[in-house]
Amino acid sequence: MSDKQSTKPPAGTRDFLPDEIRRRQYVIDVIRDVYEKYGFEPLETPAFENIETLLGKYGDEGNKLIFKILKRGEHEQTGEADLALRYDLTVPLARVVAQYQNEIPRFFKRYQIQPVWRADRPAKGRFREFFQCDIDGLGSTSPVIEAEILSAVGEILQRLGFQDFVIRLNHRRLLTALLDKAGLAPGQHGEALTAIDKLDKIGLDGVEKDLVARGIDAGTAGRLMASFATPAHGSLGALTLLLAGHESGAAALRELDAIVDLVASTPVAAKIRIDPSLARGLSYYTGAIMEAAVPDLAGSLGGGGRYDNLVGMFLGRDVPACGFSLGLERIIVVMTERNMFPAAIAGSPVDILVTIWNDETRADAIALAAELRQGGLRVDVYPEADKLGKQFKYASSRNVPFVAIAGDDERSRGEVAVKDLRSGEQTAVPRAGAAAFVAGTLNREP
């Protein structure tokens, strides 16, 4: 069977060995726990959708990046595709809302933590298979939804140990009003948003140049940049002055004001920054937009916003919605670089390894393992009757803190020898008390 083919995972994908999964699982567990504490409920959808469900939903660029699945059997020869891999979690959500409209509650708060696939050119930190962790609140236009989402996201980041994150908050219609006020014609807004979306990467000057390159006159570009610059930047009062007389801009400001007011009593209050320059790439946002970031990561840890016209695309009538998507991979990158994972996660696969004294005592080793597991320990059994030194060395190499030895003497006395491989100390304990002894020693540690 072997003809020396590559054993690497496909380009842009990764295998996750145990240590990496433990880190991922730790982050996912925190996210899930907080989302559930806020009343969001889990949803999962298939890895692939009927191809017509996805095509046309992500623009021309998106159509190209969708992984398409060949028809099967005799149709395989046609080269036609009838299925496609999930590209995001929002379109499947919209399909689910239409399909199960009579089963889901009026206010549907769902979270979904699943991989998505995009045929982007792989690059550092950009994968073709990656996880999205989405929450969305459907069925209400109330800013209580935005406030709860901001609060949940803030609590997740705090629980993970991020101290220095901020959540930038803006409103699509506030941004539109600023473009109006600066003198951009409605037809220029799309180009302008694309330029502004790069502010993080190229700065105010860079965006101003890009605007001019896109055919917007220098005076207009300058006025627009001024409205993003301090001191107006981030002050609701200054923005109110700036947008005096612009009705929809003023209304957007009042909505932002309401959200800020609602989160005032939550732990995330100190983390919110009104930022009129926040654009968010996607075109479907209709209200508040938000993005969580830390200083040492280009790009964001996640983002979202209100999109009142998208979820209804399969249903035929609009469903108001607001959502947020956390990027699992980016969170893990920063946590790894900053060494933020609890020590216990990088720890040992088991608490104790039961050694094999000789082939005749293998059954007794398995019995001892069963007793220790009964006592709450995670236990491995060395499979072969190798020399004890070799068995100890194996345990050490795997960071297992204890080994258990049940030699002829120990067994005749109803004891087991427990060796702490970190200190080298070996203690003979009554067999019935061995699990408690190990658990006690492990718990005494910081």
Place this chain on the structure above:
Amino acid sequence: MSDKQSTKPPAGTRDFLPDEIRRRQYVIDVIRDVYEKYGFEPLETPAFENIETLLGKYGDEGNKLIFKILKRGEHEQTGEADLALRYDLTVPLARVVAQYQNEIPRFFKRYQIQPVWRADRPAKGRFREFFQCDIDGLGSTSPVIEAEILSAVGEILQRLGFQDFVIRLNHRRLLTALLDKAGLAPGQHGEALTAIDKLDKIGLDGVEKDLVARGIDAGTAGRLMASFATPAHGSLGALTLLLAGHESGAAALRELDAIVDLVASTPVAAKIRIDPSLARGLSYYTGAIMEAAVPDLAGSLGGGGRYDNLVGMFLGRDVPACGFSLGLERIIVVMTERNMFPAAIAGSPVDILVTIWNDETRADAIALAAELRQGGLRVDVYPEADKLGKQFKYASSRNVPFVAIAGDDERSRGEVAVKDLRSGEQTAVPRAGAAAFVAGTLNREP
């Protein structure tokens, strides 16, 4: 965007709404917890593999059932596929072992709980996307591996509440020996195994007829069936007599004997049934084979065995291995039919819903929710200032046991009214003690 396209998930796949996910997650958590207690470590691989990694590994039938992914960009027109969806968890494991041979331990005990995709014709209980929960112990031929796997699987089924399961145990070379002894030529073994594999479905008589239909003479078929019938069936002593003089058969029996001896002291001991007629479909097994079943399910809850020549297919040298795969969907089917899930799982999405008194007190409602979450509760906030009766009704419809009301009076007294929607009883409690009050009431229940 809407042109009334189907909103169903693709044929053979399912959407999982919250209640269903909670059941799945409960089972997965038990499986993961037990596997880790036994020292198995998590592994995850990409949803798709390079197509040449999968083609030719599952026979002609398998090749047809693999979902293949079209090349992208300009190559899309060629109709060629370069990637394919994961078909099982064993081939990816073999690839991983070759790729990371210097990073994985000498005895690699891994578990992997991920979906696989097969383009089978969808039918009741047969899906095109389903989860496998695999454990495999690599690197040792010791029967300690078999014993630990049997013990772990038994503990999972017991923890899930299965009382009446059995794990049938056989050995590939014991079965071969019985075929020899009955007079089948080696060239007839493949046909015979295929027939025997249907024993569950068509019984001894059915298999005997099928053997004859496959060109095996009636006397040989009859002798073979006799060796599967009681009293020999399941008795190591009787089998030893039957196989006297057949060296490899006798060796296989000794290996089974060793496994039975090793699990004698574990809780799974009473569940093991030696069954010389157990065949298992896959051709790659080389030693012990096993299958877990309950009386009310046609087919098995899972199965596995030793396969010493498969994992090395990418590595170029053999790696001894033994594994077991639990079928998540089948476990859930039986648990659902038997009503085996703990009541708490089908329970409410949150412990309490904070109602909105009026638009002016929304921020206070969110503050109250934050306090209650701080106190350990799962809390939802009603998003709109609807009439209280409507908010109560919404909570009831979602099985939320409590609602919190902070009206003008309550707020002026520093209290909150907590209403138990099941009894209708409403209690005014100091706001600081509200979380403890609800938690206490919930905990007092059975």
